[in-house]
Amino acid sequence: MAKNVVPEEARRRRRPTRRGTVLSEKLIVETALRMVREHGSAGLSARRLGAALGADPSTLYRYFEGMDGLTLAIGEELIGRALAGWAPTGRWRDDLRALGLRIHGAYLAHPQAALLTASRVTGRPREIAADEAILGILRGAGFGDEDAVRIYHAYIDQSLAFAALDAGPLALTDKARASDEERWESTYARLPADDHPNIAATARLLAARMPHSAYPVALEMLLDTAERQLADAGA
Amino acid sequence: MAKNVVPEEARRRRRPTRRGTVLSEKLIVETALRMVREHGSAGLSARRLGAALGADPSTLYRYFEGMDGLTLAIGEELIGRALAGWAPTGRWRDDLRALGLRIHGAYLAHPQAALLTASRVTGRPREIAADEAILGILRGAGFGDEDAVRIYHAYIDQSLAFAALDAGPLALTDKARASDEERWESTYARLPADDHPNIAATARLLAARMPHSAYPVALEMLLDTAERQLADAGA
DNA sequence: GTCTTATGCCAACACCATTGACCTTAACTC
DNA sequence: GAGTTAAGGTCAATGGTGTTGGCATAAGAC
Numbered sequence: 417m418a419k420n421v422v423p424e425e426a427r428r429r430r431r432p433t434r435r436g437t438v439l440s441e442k443l444i445v446e447t448a449l450r451m452v453r454e455h456g457s458a459g460l461s462a463r464r465l466g467a468a469l470g471a472d473p474s475t476l477y478r479y480f481e482g483m484d485g486l487t488l489a490i491g492e493e494l495i496g497r498a499l500a501g502w503a504p505t506g507r508w509r510d511d512l513r514a515l516g517l518r519i520h521g522a523y524l525a526h527p528q529a530a531l532l533t534a535s536r537v538t539g540r541p542r543e544i545a546a547d548e549a550i551l552g553i554l555r556g557a558g559f560g561d562e563d564a565v566r567i568y569h570a571y572i573d574q575s576l577a578f579a580a581l582d583a584g585p586l587a588l589t590d591k592a593r594a595s596d597e598e599r600w601e602s603t604y605a606r607l608p609a610d611d612h613p614n615i616a617a618t619a620r621l622l623a624a625r626m627p628h629s630a631y632p633v634a635l636e637m638l639l640d641t642a643e644r645q646l647a648d649a650g651a
Numbered sequence: 652m653a654k655n656v657v658p659e660e661a662r663r664r665r666r667p668t669r670r671g672t673v674l675s676e677k678l679i680v681e682t683a684l685r686m687v688r689e690h691g692s693a694g695l696s697a698r699r700l701g702a703a704l705g706a707d708p709s710t711l712y713r714y715f716e717g718m719d720g721l722t723l724a725i726g727e728e729l730i731g732r733a734l735a736g737w738a739p740t741g742r743w744r745d746d747l748r749a750l751g752l753r754i755h756g757a758y759l760a761h762p763q764a765a766l767l768t769a770s771r772v773t774g775r776p777r778e779i780a781a782d783e784a785i786l787g788i789l790r791g792a793g794f795g796d797e798d799a800v801r802i803y804h805a806y807i808d809q810s811l812a813f814a815a816l817d818a819g820p821l822a823l824t825d826k827a828r829a830s831d832e833e834r835w836e837s838t839y840a841r842l843p844a845d846d847h848p849n850i851a852a853t854a855r856l857l858a859a860r861m862p863h864s865a866y867p868v869a870l871e872m873l874l875d876t877a878e879r880q881l882a883d884a885g886a
Numbered sequence: 887g888t889c890t891t892a893t894g895c896c897a898a899c900a901c902c903a904t905t906g907a908c909c910t911t912a913a914c915t916c
Numbered sequence: 917g918a919g920t921t922a923a924g925g926t927c928a929a930t931g932g933t934g935t936t937g938g939c940a941t942a943a944g945a946c
Contacts, residue, residue: 422892431893431942439894462934472895474936483934535819544839544847551849565856566868573865577812584770584815596772603774604782612779614786621800626772630808633801637876638869644879657923666912666924674924697903707926709904718903888946895940902933910925916918 421481435470441479444469445489452490452526459528459587460486490526491533495542498522504549508557509639515550516575516635523579524629527586534580547572558646567642574638578631597627656716670705676714679704680724684761687725692763723775726768731777733757739784743792744874750785751810751870758814762821769815782807793881802877809873813866832862 424441432438447468452460462483466473480486498519504511523530550572554564585593600623609616667673682703687695697718701708715721733754739746758765772778785807789799820831835858844851 420892427892433894461932463932473934474896475894477935478893535816544842544850547839548847548850551853555849555852561853561856565853565860569860570865570869570872573813573816574809574869577816578808580815580819581770581808581812599772599774604779607779612783614790615779615783617790618786618796618800621796625800625804630805634805634809634869634873637805638872640879641872641875644875666910668925696901698901708902709927710925712904713924890943890945891941892943893941896938897936898938899936900934903931905930906928908925908927910923912923913921915920 421477421479421485424479433469433471433475437470439469439471439475439479441489444476444479444486445493448486448490449493449526449529452528484532487529487532490529492540492542494522494526494529494533495519495540495546497525499542499546499549504553508553509643511553512550512571512639513635515546515553516571517632519546519575520579520582520629520631523576524582524586527583530579530583531587534576534583558650559642560649563645563649567638570638574634575631578629578634582629582631600626656712656714656720668704668706668710672705674704674706674710674714676724679711679714679721680728683721683725684728684764687763687767688761692767695763722767723771723773725764726771727773727775727777729757729761729764729768730754730773730781732760734777734781734784739788743788744878746788747785747806747874748870750781750788751806752867754781754810755814755817755864755866758811759818759821762818765814765818769811769818793885794877795884798880798884802873805873809869810866813864813869817864817866835861 427440430438430440437443444465448460448465451465451468455464460483462473462476466476469475476483476486480489498515498521502515502518505514523534547568550568551564554567555561559567585596604615605619605623607615607619615622672678679700683695683700686700686703690699695718697708697711700721701711704710711721715724733750733756737750737753740749758769782803785803786799789802790796794802839850840854840858842850842854850857
């Protein structure tokens with residue numbers, strides 16, 4: 417039976433699988449992440465992950481409560497990777513920009529996990545550490561508590577929101593993604609100027625820009641406004 | 652065979668199914684939306700949709716190119732609902748705010764569908780109409796093409812991104828959502844001030860603000876920056 | 887060496903999307 | 917009205933998925 421998942425720290429016996437690998441939560445999560453990146457949008461399945469590990473699919477249920485539990489564990493890992501090695505410089509705007517791009521990037525490196533994870537409040541240690549760091553940057557920069565919380569909220573949600581949005585296409589099959597991108601050329605660029613003067617006038621610019629993430633621009637706009645508010649309050 | 656999907660307007664024969672219902676693209680999309688709302692996004696399957704319509708699952712492939720095509724059609728429907736009855740006032744900032752809140756709201760009315768469709772480019776008429784309208788507002792306000800496209804991109808993606816993010820919790824069961832929200836009180840508010848001084852100092856403000864969408868704030872910040880850029884360019 | 891049981895494996899179940907072949911009948915032609 | 921065509925239904929089958937109950941065996945305790 418697969419009901420009882422033993423927590424990692426309580427595991428004592430490590431019986432190798434038929435093909436000789438010795439499993440662990442860490443190994444499984446890492447293998448899953450590698451599969452998601454390499455096989456890309458084809459995605460993660462218990463069967464394939466089992467095959468990659470040299471283990472029967474059902475063995476995974478000894479480590480996680482279903483595929484959902486596995487994805488949550490992956491999410492934890494992503495936050496950790498975003499924060500790993502990061503250190504504040506003391507320049508609040510630079511720090512927020514760097515942190516935002518790190519979070520966004522870490523999620524996008526693993527789109528399927530990002531889609532499932534981005535909107536959940538886990539309350540786990542690494543997420544809390546990130547929140548504490550962001551609030552610290554804002555309050556250290558001189559924002560009042562009220563402003564700091566308001567900006568923090570917009571900042572973190574915007575980062576996660578764009579991560580989820582941008583992960584969407586990456587999580588699709590190659591075919592579906594290609595047809596989405598191509599649509600900017602095939603459909604939009606060919607609209608008659610009479611009916612759609614504004615799209616027609618900017619078609620070239622749209623095709624060039626739309627396949628890329630708007631997150632950097634949106635982030636910069638948010639930081640702009642924050643900086644302006646700080647200056648106004650200080651004046 | 653299911654290869655040839657006949658476009659809706661070219662359909663002529665309407666043979667009723669075995670159980671007597673007469674199918675149409677519209678009926679299928681509406682039924683799918685209802686199912687998604689009632690049973691969650693995981694509850695939408697070709698088999699179940701077929702059953703709900705009183706038709707064989709394979710019949711759907713006469714109307715859509717697989718479930719993916721159906722998903723795109725649902726997204727198109729949501730955009731249409733956002734635009735229905737909207738009319739520009741001529742004040743660009745008010746118009747963009749109103750439109751953004753409408754789109755955000757229309758998606759949130761169907762959280763599960765929002766999760767599925769927010770990141771997809773459909774290239775269908777109503778989506779194109781929305782894009783044309785937004786670009787028109789920006790260019791009409793006096794933004795150059797380059798700026799208009801940049802702001803348009805950040806604006807539409809921000810709206811959809813927040814729609815998807817905010818839809819996440821709504822798509823959960825009541826119990827899971829409640830426990831997510833409660834975490835701001837139960838976990839964050841109780842962190843010792845020594846380890847997490849910034850969270851501790853703002854715990855009350857966080858608990859009050861985090862359960863609500865940051866989209867209005869983020870939108871306003873984006874509009875702020877756009878307005879300032881317009882003023883700078885005009886000066 | 888013996889016992890316990892954690893942990894891996896196997897087989898099976900119920901679901902899923904999708905497709906090719908078939909058949910019914912609506913709609914068009916004369 | 918009779919005849920023809922093919923749209924648009926149905927059926928059956930394929931190969932995928934997550935998940936579970938039962939079983940076997942080796943790791944570790946004594």
